[in-house]
Amino acid sequence: MSAGLFGLLDDVAVLAKMAAASIDDVGAAAGRASAKAAGVVVDDTAVTPQYVHGVAARREIPIIKQIAKGSLRNKLLFILPAALVLSQFLPWALTPILMAGGTYLSFEGVEKIWERIAGSHHEEESANSGQMSEEQERALIAGAIRTDFILSAEIMVISLNEVADEGFWARLAILAFVAVVITIAVYGVVGLIVKMDDLGLALAQRKSAFSQRFGRFLVDAMPALLSIISVVGVAAMLWVGGHIILNGVDELGWHWPHDVIHHLEEAVHHAVPGVGAALAWLVNTVASAIVGLLVGAVVVAVMHLLPSRRQHAGH
Numbered sequence: 001m002s003a004g005l006f007g008l009l010d011d012v013a014v015l016a017k018m019a020a021a022s023i024d025d026v027g028a029a030a031g032r033a034s035a036k037a038a039g040v041v042v043d044d045t046a047v048t049p050q051y052v053h054g055v056a057a058r059r060e061i062p063i064i065k066q067i068a069k070g071s072l073r074n075k076l077l078f079i080l081p082a083a084l085v086l087s088q089f090l091p092w093a094l095t096p097i098l099m100a101g102g103t104y105l106s107f108e109g110v111e112k113i114w115e116r117i118a119g120s121h122h123e124e125e126s127a128n129s130g131q132m133s134e135e136q137e138r139a140l141i142a143g144a145i146r147t148d149f150i151l152s153a154e155i156m157v158i159s160l161n162e163v164a165d166e167g168f169w170a171r172l173a174i175l176a177f178v179a180v181v182i183t184i185a186v187y188g189v190v191g192l193i194v195k196m197d198d199l200g201l202a203l204a205q206r207k208s209a210f211s212q213r214f215g216r217f218l219v220d221a222m223p224a225l226l227s228i229i230s231v232v233g234v235a236a237m238l239w240v241g242g243h244i245i246l247n248g249v250d251e252l253g254w255h256w257p258h259d260v261i262h263h264l265e266e267a268v269h270h271a272v273p274g275v276g277a278a279l280a281w282l283v284n285t286v287a288s289a290i291v292g293l294l295v296g297a298v299v300v301a302v303m304h305l306l307p308s309r310r311q312h313a314g315h
Helices: 002-036 038-052 057-089 091-118 134-162 168-204 209-251 256-271 276-314
Strands: none
Touching: 057 091, 057 134, 057 168, 091 134, 091 209, 091 276, 134 168, 168 209, 209 256, 209 276, 256 276
8 A cells, every 4th residue: 555655656756847847848938939029029118108108197007007908818819829720730821920020020110210210200199188088098098909919919929939849738838928928027117117207206306315316317317218218129120020031031941141141140159259159149130130121121112102102103
């Protein structure tokens, strides 16, 4: 009896170790998947604060919560099931879909650059100096959730591509984990960003000279922080979009662009001891961003410049 019991306990211990190892593998895969989607995450973080620009301060956090709930619903109820079905029955379609997403990211990045150059950058403004009706607020939230759907789809497909070789249940666990963690991270950071000026104003009204200085610093830093996030978001879109396209064309059989960049990375890596690895990464990043810039420029030309020329020709 005791021998059988000890044998059973030993089997349980082995299963527990296997389960722990599986959890570790899932955690590591989830970490890789989340990191690969970083460019879209930065863009998501940069875009969302614009939706509460000009909104009454007391409504900022409630609106962000509603957008966050919609984002999580997008990922878990719509995108996750579709991604799992796709990976299970049409895995070959992942590369073209990723490349389409990379092209979209590149287009978005170049379009933001074009808007700044052309001076046609439009910002959403609330209808009544921060006073919004319930209907206007619902429309604003719905618009933000629609935009989030595109970005969330990119995050989930990029993440899925990183774990496509895992089993079905592992993929389900990893993608659900990525969906929850990234949503919390993005909208948590967005909440901190939009309330930073309010925190600064509160600190500036305290008696402490240090609190007043720090509060004024937070208020003054807010525009610069939003500008930095915007620039980083554009750079991340071009880098991630270009990297996805490069990997995609390599997987589809057009190897030379990827090979050229890889050989250049190797040359830099071995030529500069100590910092060669960092420089090799920088070479890959810059090359990917250039590819994203070129591809995005072509799409922007097709979407904006050519229609404008046809309109002028018609007149």
